[in-house]
Amino acid sequence: MKYVPVLAKRTMFTYFIIMFLLYLFYTINFCVVDKQPTLKTILKSHISKYKSGAFRFASFLGFDVEDYKYTRLSRNAGPVRRLPDALIIGVKKCGTRALLEFLRLHPDVRAAVSEIHFFDKYYHKGFEWYRERMPLTLEGQITMEKTPSYWVTKSAPKRVYAMNPSVKLLAVVRDPVTRAISDYTQSASKRPSLAPFEQLALSNRSGCSAVDPTWAPVRLGVYARPLRRWLRRFRRDRLLLVNGERLVADPAAEMAKVQDFLGLKRVITEKHFYFNSAKGFPCLLKSESSSSPHCLGKTKGRNHPRIDPAALKRLREFYRPLNEIFYRLSGINFGWP
Numbered sequence: 001m002k003y004v005p006v007l008a009k010r011t012m013f014t015y016f017i018i019m020f021l022l023y024l025f026y027t028i029n030f031c032v033v034d035k036q037p038t039l040k041t042i043l044k045s046h047i048s049k050y051k052s053g054a055f056r057f058a059s060f061l062g063f064d065v066e067d068y069k070y071t072r073l074s075r076n077a078g079p080v081r082r083l084p085d086a087l088i089i090g091v092k093k094c095g096t097r098a099l100l101e102f103l104r105l106h107p108d109v110r111a112a113v114s115e116i117h118f119f120d121k122y123y124h125k126g127f128e129w130y131r132e133r134m135p136l137t138l139e140g141q142i143t144m145e146k147t148p149s150y151w152v153t154k155s156a157p158k159r160v161y162a163m164n165p166s167v168k169l170l171a172v173v174r175d176p177v178t179r180a181i182s183d184y185t186q187s188a189s190k191r192p193s194l195a196p197f198e199q200l201a202l203s204n205r206s207g208c209s210a211v212d213p214t215w216a217p218v219r220l221g222v223y224a225r226p227l228r229r230w231l232r233r234f235r236r237d238r239l240l241l242v243n244g245e246r247l248v249a250d251p252a253a254e255m256a257k258v259q260d261f262l263g264l265k266r267v268i269t270e271k272h273f274y275f276n277s278a279k280g281f282p283c284l285l286k287s288e289s290s291s292s293p294h295c296l297g298k299t300k301g302r303n304h305p306r307i308d309p310a311a312l313k314r315l316r317e318f319y320r321p322l323n324e325i326f327y328r329l330s331g332i333n334f335g336w337p
């Protein structure tokens, strides 16, 4: 409406504002006189109805209202705490911390710093308790949390589903033999008197040593069982299985898959990583909190003890058929030896 003279535009807009104020006065009067208990609600709905009308009318007269609307919007949409949109549910010692730290580089991802353990330990505290532990996010940002024990918590799939049936799930998996050694190394670092790995992983039954499937570090590597449980609740396309070996060998490529899965723009690329030969792992050129190169802490990427090759062979034989079941169920051949 560029042909409406500026003066006429102003007058018409002023009339409109006066009429709007009269209407507002009438509404307040009506509510107060009739002692309506819903004064706030009525006002709110009327104001928002006429606010959008006012915007349309002002732009019809040629006023540029978009800037004003945007400023109002960004001022209104302050950061809030939300329940997670995506969860890293496991698997313990497969690279879950690395995945979360890498994801933190993305401007559209905000994640809880520590493991919350809501769906395994603190479910009785309720969703409000959980929400309060989440980081502040802006509209459009993804809220995330990682607790690897969710993977093996029997009640977790049902509970997560109750929170949000369309939540996105991520699970990092790696060769179960390396995973077991990593798990053992962590326990041994806390208890130096712990028996050797071979002794704990293999039990001597009727004179010959066999893998002890009940020992937690061995049991946790049987991935098919928990996967079946999660797939009973969630569609396969709701769960991304991140390749733990690829996350070390080619973090950028693995992170591209993760970003696609989460519906994020591919912001995290090879430019973010460098290989730290002293640590033997990829590190970040800058992290969310610092602009200098940064590796994961000392508890990630520990030196593993040397394991007797005969014990390794037994473990590989033990896992081979179980891995096949996992490959079939997941639809991915991870090619573990």
Ligand SMILES: Nc1ncnc2c1ncn2[C@@H]1O[C@H](COP(=O)(O)OS(=O)(=O)O)[C@@H](OP(=O)(O)O)[C@H]1O
Pocket: 091, 092, 093, 094, 095, 096, 097, 098, 148, 181, 182, 183, 185, 247, 248, 281, 282, 283, 296, 299, 300, 301, 302
């Ligand atoms: N970039 C990078 N830096 C360091 N470590 C890395 C990295 N990527 C994957 N990993 C592997 O992550 C293993 C630890 O796994 P998690 O983070 O899932 O452990 S935990 O369950 O949270 O305790 C850890 O296991 P260990 O090598 O036994 O320490 C690593 O092998």
